[in-house]
Amino acid sequence: MNVTLFIPCFVDTCFPQVGMHMVRILERLGHRVTCPEAIACCGQPAFNSGYWDEARQVAGKTLHHLRDAEAVVIASGSCGAMLKVFYPQLYAGRPEEAAAQRLSEHTWEFSDFLVSKLGVTDLGARFPAKVTFHDGCHGLRELGIKSGPRKLLEKVRDLELVEMSDAETCCGFGGTFAAKFPMISTAMGEVKCASAADTGAEYMVSNDSSCLMHLQGLLSRQGKPLKTLHLAQILDSQ
Amino acid sequence: MSNAAQQFLEAAGTITRNLRHRGLIQTALRKYEVARDRKKSAFNDWSSARQSAAETKWDAINHLDTYLTEFTSKIEARGTKVHWCPTGPEARDTIRGIIRDAKAKCVVKSKAMTAEEIHLNEALEKDGFEVVESDLGEYIVQLRKEPPYHIVFPAMHLTRDEISDLFERELGSAPTREPEELTMIARRALRRKYIQADVGITGANFAIAETGMVSITENEGNARLTAALPRVMITLLGIEKVLPKMEDLALFLPLLATAGAGQTVTGYNTLYGGPRQPGESDGPVEWHVVLLDNRRTELLADPEQRDALHCIRCGACLNVCPIFRNVGGHTYGTTYSGPVGSVITPHLRGLQDWKHLSNASSLCGACTEACPVKIDLHHHLLQNRRNAVGETPSWIERLAWRAHAFAVNTPALYQFGQEVARIVEPLRQRLQGTPLDPVKTWTSTRDLPPVAPESFKEWWRNRR
Ligand code: SF4
Numbered sequence: 176m177n178v179t180l181f182i183p184c185f186v187d188t189c190f191p192q193v194g195m196h197m198v199r200i201l202e203r204l205g206h207r208v209t210c211p212e213a214i215a216c217c218g219q220p221a222f223n224s225g226y227w228d229e230a231r232q233v234a235g236k237t238l239h240h241l242r243d244a245e246a247v248v249i250a251s252g253s254c255g256a257m258l259k260v261f262y263p264q265l266y267a268g269r270p271e272e273a274a275a276q277r278l279s280e281h282t283w284e285f286s287d288f289l290v291s292k293l294g295v296t297d298l299g300a301r302f303p304a305k306v307t308f309h310d311g312c313h314g315l316r317e318l319g320i321k322s323g324p325r326k327l328l329e330k331v332r333d334l335e336l337v338e339m340s341d342a343e344t345c346c347g348f349g350g351t352f353a354a355k356f357p358m359i360s361t362a363m364g365e366v367k368c369a370s371a372a373d374t375g376a377e378y379m380v381s382n383d384s385s386c387l388m389h390l391q392g393l394l395s396r397q398g399k400p401l402k403t404l405h406l407a408q409i410l411d412s413q
Numbered sequence: 414m415s416n417a418a419q420q421f422l423e424a425a426g427t428i429t430r431n432l433r434h435r436g437l438i439q440t441a442l443r444k445y446e447v448a449r450d451r452k453k454s455a456f457n458d459w460s461s462a463r464q465s466a467a468e469t470k471w472d473a474i475n476h477l478d479t480y481l482t483e484f485t486s487k488i489e490a491r492g493t494k495v496h497w498c499p500t501g502p503e504a505r506d507t508i509r510g511i512i513r514d515a516k517a518k519c520v521v522k523s524k525a526m527t528a529e530e531i532h533l534n535e536a537l538e539k540d541g542f543e544v545v546e547s548d549l550g551e552y553i554v555q556l557r558k559e560p561p562y563h564i565v566f567p568a569m570h571l572t573r574d575e576i577s578d579l580f581e582r583e584l585g586s587a588p589t590r591e592p593e594e595l596t597m598i599a600r601r602a603l604r605r606k607y608i609q610a611d612v613g614i615t616g617a618n619f620a621i622a623e624t625g626m627v628s629i630t631e632n633e634g635n636a637r638l639t640a641a642l643p644r645v646m647i648t649l650l651g652i653e654k655v656l657p658k659m660e661d662l663a664l665f666l667p668l669l670a671t672a673g674a675g676q677t678v679t680g681y682n683t684l685y686g687g688p689r690q691p692g693e694s695d696g697p698v699e700w701h702v703v704l705l706d707n708r709r710t711e712l713l714a715d716p717e718q719r720d721a722l723h724c725i726r727c728g729a730c731l732n733v734c735p736i737f738r739n740v741g742g743h744t745y746g747t748t749y750s751g752p753v754g755s756v757i758t759p760h761l762r763g764l765q766d767w768k769h770l771s772n773a774s775s776l777c778g779a780c781t782e783a784c785p786v787k788i789d790l791h792h793h794l795l796q797n798r799r800n801a802v803g804e805t806p807s808w809i810e811r812l813a814w815r816a817h818a819f820a821v822n823t824p825a826l827y828q829f830g831q832e833v834a835r836i837v838e839p840l841r842q843r844l845q846g847t848p849l850d851p852v853k854t855w856t857s858t859r860d861l862p863p864v865a866p867e868s869f870k871e872w873w874r875n876r877r
Contacts, residue, residue, distance in 0.1 A: 215822075221818065349776060
């Protein structure tokens with residue numbers, strides 16, 4: 176299959192290894208990966224701030240570059256939700272509506288692509304550690320991704336998956352929310368980290384680097400031993 | 414920034430650092446979640462129960478004119494006086510008039526968020542009437558002279574010790590930590606008031622169009638006494654409370670109790686059909702039903718967010734909301750707090766003054782998932798943001814987003830930005846913790862991930 180990988184700006188800039196692991200995994204599975212260099216952002220920040228015209232300035236370019244893709248795989252549940260759920264709303268009643276709808280149907284969050292589209296759960300990975308999984312809200316509630324990442328983790332050799340009580344509770348990132356309401360965002364993150372730490376896990380794993388950026392930022396600042404890791408990183412470990 | 418927004422930010426700043434508050438609320442609401450999940454499993458299919466409830470409310474709200482007139486004509490036929498009040502002040506004046514006509518001095522009141530909405534108690538107290546809240550939680554916050562903390566659990570932010578201290582101070586009771594004891598102390602004080610009161614004011618959970626009845630659910634029996642003992646009964650309710658048929662209660666009563674409090678059904682569920690009828694020996698001699706609009710019809714006129722009128726005020730969205738759990742109910746500064754409050758307050762009290770509540774959300778969607786009548790709460794927050802910008806855009810923000818769009822759409826500029834970020838990173842690190850830090854809203858509590866020496870796109874290019 177021709178897979179078009181969409182690497183959002185913050186993954187490109189701060190977490191390039193997440194994208195690299197995805198490329199390696201997809202290629203190992205025999206797919207042809209392309210990555211359009213002209214696009215960097217899905218437009219979600221402006222969209223969530225209420226500036227829909229400006230969001231369309233960004234989304235329009237992304238839509239243009241991805242509109243004919245066979246499968247778009249995206250390295251974040253949140254950006255995935257933007258393409259799958261919110262592009263059709265952003266372009267409702269506009270000439271691009273059909274293209275947005277088509278793109279929505281051909282877009283997959285990375286773990287969902289592996290499990291639901293390709294039917295793959297065992298990637299032959301080995302990762303000897305105790306981990307707990309954080310459900311990113313957009314992946315969970317906009318895209319309905321819950322069991323997929325767990326199926327993938329269960330197949331990882333020597334990995335022990337433990338559930339935290341607040342697995343589905345928002346970590347407090349929320350895009351511009353984290354900067355506009357840092358005190359609330361921080362409190363939410365602390366609740367999340369405490370819940371993850373209670374499991375005794377060494378790593379808090381997620382399929383969304385944006386949540387992890389916020390959580391790791393808190394953990395590092397507070398000197399906590401718990402570490403965060405993107406799912407792709409584990410799935411590409413041998 | 415509006416005054417309300419400023420106050421919200423200040424209050425949130427203080428309370429999010431209050432670990433005692435955090436512990437109390439998180440513990441209470443985790444217990445709620447366990448109880449709710451247990452009761453949810455008693456439904457054959459929770460999701461179709463929600464779907465069915467949403468459809469019933471959709472029908473009720475989209476045919477509000479028909480159902481409301483059906484309700485009022487039925488209830489009037491049994492001697493109830495119905496008052497239509499377009500605004501809060503009109504509802505207040507109507508109620509004041511009824512109380513004055515009844516020559517009342519003392520008024521007992523059961524729980525009614527609509528009364529909070531129109532600031533009824535303050536108005537009545539200013540007129541010299543004594544108003545006593547008969548719901549235990551409401552009674553406690555009334556003694557503390559503060560608004561309810563939560564639409565269903567008004568005093569959930571208080572510990573037993575704090576309540577005991579309050580009762581000791583206000584009622585002269587002996588200190589105790591036993592919930593039963595505390596309840597009895599309040600009950601003894603309240604019983605006297607039921608006898609003294611000339612007027613009882615209640616809220617309503619549902620108004621049944623088919624039979625012309627009002628359904629009130631409660632756990633303490635206080636609403637029954639409030640309705641039954643005084644000579645005059647007043648029921649204040651929003652026009653959205655209507656349900657088409659009596660049989661709808663078979664779904665809505667357990668749905669409300671399960672979603673809101675993790676109960677199978679609420680302790681007492683009572684239907685009121687009219688004042689004392691000829692030949693009956695008890696019940697109020699007069700019953701006034703006050704129907705409140707207070708800009709609900711404006712919400713009705715908005716096809717995108719009309720479903721917010723489905724709300725049965727169960728409180729489930731507050732209970733699961735991670736924002737509510739961390740900032741608590743009082744921080745909102747509104748009658749309706751939590752997600753539903755953030756959605757409807759801009760409609761009820763002005764978008765520009767209250768848009769900050771729609772911004773103060775991570776859009777996680779836990780509210781929408783929990784709502785028993787399937788209100789699309791978190792997407793309405795997004796729409797409020799869009800509408801607020803559409804009405805009065807901030808030119809600075811607009812410019813910033815245009816610049817952002819230009820930067821991410823121009824690969825050379827985007828790469829240049831990454832390069833600059835890499836170069837200034839050591840300087841930024843030195844500025845961290847000082848007021849000059851350009852990203853201090855992030856770095857005051859969190860580390861910032863470093864810019865990678867090689868971006869993904871650079872790696873991708875080099876690899877090929
Ligand atoms: S919006 Fe839904 S969950 Fe929230 S109080 Fe209303 S009915 Fe309950």
